[in-house]
Amino acid sequence: MLRDVWTKTLWDQRRALLGWLIGFVAVAMMYAGFFQFAATPEYQELIDSMPAGLVEGFGWDDISSPAGYLGSTVYGLLGSALIAVMTIGMGAKAIAGSEEDGSLEVLITMPVTRTKVVIDRTVALLLAALGGGVAVFIGVLAVREPADIDISIGLLAAASLGLALLGLLVGAFTIMVGAFVGKRGLVVGAGAAFAVLGFLVNALAPQVEQIAWLENLSPFHWYDATGTLGDGLDWGLTLLTVAVAVAFVAVAVLAFNRRDVRGT
Amino acid sequence: MAEAIVTDKLSKSYGKFLALDSLDMEVRVGEVYGFLGPNGAGKTTTIRLLLDVLRPSGGSARVLGLDPKNDNVELLRRIGYLPGDFVVDGRQSPRQYLTYLGNLRGGVAALAVETLADRLSLDLDLQIGSLSKGNRQKVGLVQAFMHEPELLVLDEPTSGLDPLMAREFLALVDEAREAGQTVFMSSHILSEVQHVADRAAIIREGKLVAVDEVEELRARAMRRVQVTFDRDVPGDAFASIDGVTDVVVQENTLHCRLVGNADGLVKAASRFTVVDFISEEPDLEELFFHYYEGDDHVA
Numbered sequence: 151m152l153r154d155v156w157t158k159t160l161w162d163q164r165r166a167l168l169g170w171l172i173g174f175v176a177v178a179m180m181y182a183g184f185f186q187f188a189a190t191p192e193y194q195e196l197i198d199s200m201p202a203g204l205v206e207g208f209g210w211d212d213i214s215s216p217a218g219y220l221g222s223t224v225y226g227l228l229g230s231a232l233i234a235v236m237t238i239g240m241g242a243k244a245i246a247g248s249e250e251d252g253s254l255e256v257l258i259t260m261p262v263t264r265t266k267v268v269i270d271r272t273v274a275l276l277l278a279a280l281g282g283g284v285a286v287f288i289g290v291l292a293v294r295e296p297a298d299i300d301i302s303i304g305l306l307a308a309a310s311l312g313l314a315l316l317g318l319l320v321g322a323f324t325i326m327v328g329a330f331v332g333k334r335g336l337v338v339g340a341g342a343a344f345a346v347l348g349f350l351v352n353a354l355a356p357q358v359e360q361i362a363w364l365e366n367l368s369p370f371h372w373y374d375a376t377g378t379l380g381d382g383l384d385w386g387l388t389l390l391t392v393a394v395a396v397a398f399v400a401v402a403v404l405a406f407n408r409r410d411v412r413g414t
Numbered sequence: 415m416a417e418a419i420v421t422d423k424l425s426k427s428y429g430k431f432l433a434l435d436s437l438d439m440e441v442r443v444g445e446v447y448g449f450l451g452p453n454g455a456g457k458t459t460t461i462r463l464l465l466d467v468l469r470p471s472g473g474s475a476r477v478l479g480l481d482p483k484n485d486n487v488e489l490l491r492r493i494g495y496l497p498g499d500f501v502v503d504g505r506q507s508p509r510q511y512l513t514y515l516g517n518l519r520g521g522v523a524a525l526a527v528e529t530l531a532d533r534l535s536l537d538l539d540l541q542i543g544s545l546s547k548g549n550r551q552k553v554g555l556v557q558a559f560m561h562e563p564e565l566l567v568l569d570e571p572t573s574g575l576d577p578l579m580a581r582e583f584l585a586l587v588d589e590a591r592e593a594g595q596t597v598f599m600s601s602h603i604l605s606e607v608q609h610v611a612d613r614a615a616i617i618r619e620g621k622l623v624a625v626d627e628v629e630e631l632r633a634r635a636m637r638r639v640q641v642t643f644d645r646d647v648p649g650d651a652f653a654s655i656d657g658v659t660d661v662v663v664q665e666n667t668l669h670c671r672l673v674g675n676a677d678g679l680v681k682a683a684s685r686f687t688v689v690d691f692i693s694e695e696p697d698l699e700e701l702f703f704h705y706y707e708g709d710d711h712v713a
Contacts, residue, residue, distance in 0.1 A: 261518065409469075
């Protein structure tokens with residue numbers, strides 16, 4: 151694990167990452183296991199009594215179907231928020247955090263390019279996000295039969311991959327901001343703003359006709375877990391997600407190569 | 415290539431603040447070069463420019479004949495660098511960390527790390543987070559020396575080291591010179607570099623003030639001396655001694671400034687019973703001040 155920058159990055163964060171993985175499995179099991187209680191007429195009545203905008207915003211309109219339920223819980227707000235918090239944390243640490251604590255100076259004065267530092271830390275983040283996706287997948291899979299979740303393993307895997315890529319995208323954005331400004335607090339804020347704004351646009355824009363098109367700009371719209379759990383991944387939007395993440399990293403490389411690295 | 419480092423009007427500004435102002439400096443291959451200046455003078459800025467951590471606002475630098483930015487990786491392979499503020503994640507042992515850095519350098523013999531750690535009395539297997547500041551500094555020194563680089567760039571290398579370890583460090587520097595390595599080290603204390611450095615530069619407020627043989631700098635260095643006697647002494651007893659100025663005698667205590675050789679002052683003082691003799695570190699601020707004022711003031 152001490153051979154390269156990306157392995158060392160994962161190794162240094164192994165405890166936190168292990169905690170995240172356990173958390174993902176636990177949350178997935180708990181919420182997916184709860185499905186049998188959500189698929190009841192009483193629960194549907196409760197949802198029906200809520201304001202339509204709220205229900206639609208959180209994607210609860212189809213909560214009694216397995217895809218609608220998982221898409222609005224495990225793979226919905228909860229799952230995306232969790233994976234975003236994880237990748238925003240990692241992304242902020244990648245450049246800004248290490249720069250602010252002073253340890254980046256040693257790394258960039260080793261015979262490795264700054265480009266490699268950015269890419270390796272992105273690879274570590276990608277692997278962590280994929281790990282999160284796998285953990286969610288395992289958690290849901292574990293309770294799939296007892297909780298009566300009638301979704302194929304392939305579709306669960308597809309939604310888990312989609313979740314991981316959403317995490318990658320948010321993390322890549324955070325890395326990019328860090329490549330411009332070496333202030334961790336600011337970078338975390340920017341990453342969080344990006345995620346929250348993306349979520350809100352996806353949740354609220356469709357409810358106002360004049361700005362409904364805005365949802366097409368939101369990574370959460372591209373992600374669309376409920377749709378994936380029903381029909382599989384939309385490869386075009388999946389590719390778009392990856393492409394935008396790659397573009398963020400490319401900008402990060404350019405920006406980081408241009409600027410001064412601040413010391414402590 | 416006779417120069418390890420050459421800078422040509424190297425400058426760095428932050429907004430209106432000029433951190434480094436047109437630095438022209440040459441460090442010869444194989445010499446130990448002291449880079450002296452008070453804190454905030456621009457030493458760390460200069461060093462970071464040489465390593466491409468910072469980018470110059472003007473001028474240029476060549477290090478080992480290479481461009482710090484365009485030949486970055488090739489250059490860094492041949493340099494050992496100790497940052498002025500050496501920071502490492504504390505949740506690992508020095509051995510793990512040094513192995514990692516060694517791998518980034520394409521592999522460094524474990525024996526080299528062991529030998530250096532032994533000499534500096536550094537335990538390689540404790541968590542870095544549990545180490546004292548001085549011991550962390552040793553980790554930084556080991557990583558700078560371990561691959562026997564052509565050029566060592568050391569920013570305040572003795573900070574945090576106890577006197578015994580500081581001496582061991584100076585021995586390492588001596589050996590590096592004997593092995594043909596070039597050493598560029600900064601300090602804010604003249605006495606720290608005077609035993610090992612061949613030449614030294616003094617920098618102040620971003621400007622190079624003086625470059626000279628260390629012996630020459632030391633001869634011109636001015637220090638404050640305070641001598642306490644067992645009884646009151648007459649003021650005129652210390653009036654005209656070589657190198658002694660600003661004599662003030664208060665009852666049984668003499669305050670003065672001394673430049674160069676202390677012999678005259680010691681002999682004058684020895685006519686009385688000396689209770690205490692305090693000679694302060696030469697103050698760099700005053701050192702170059704006198705350097706500028708010229709010989710008439712000194713002699």
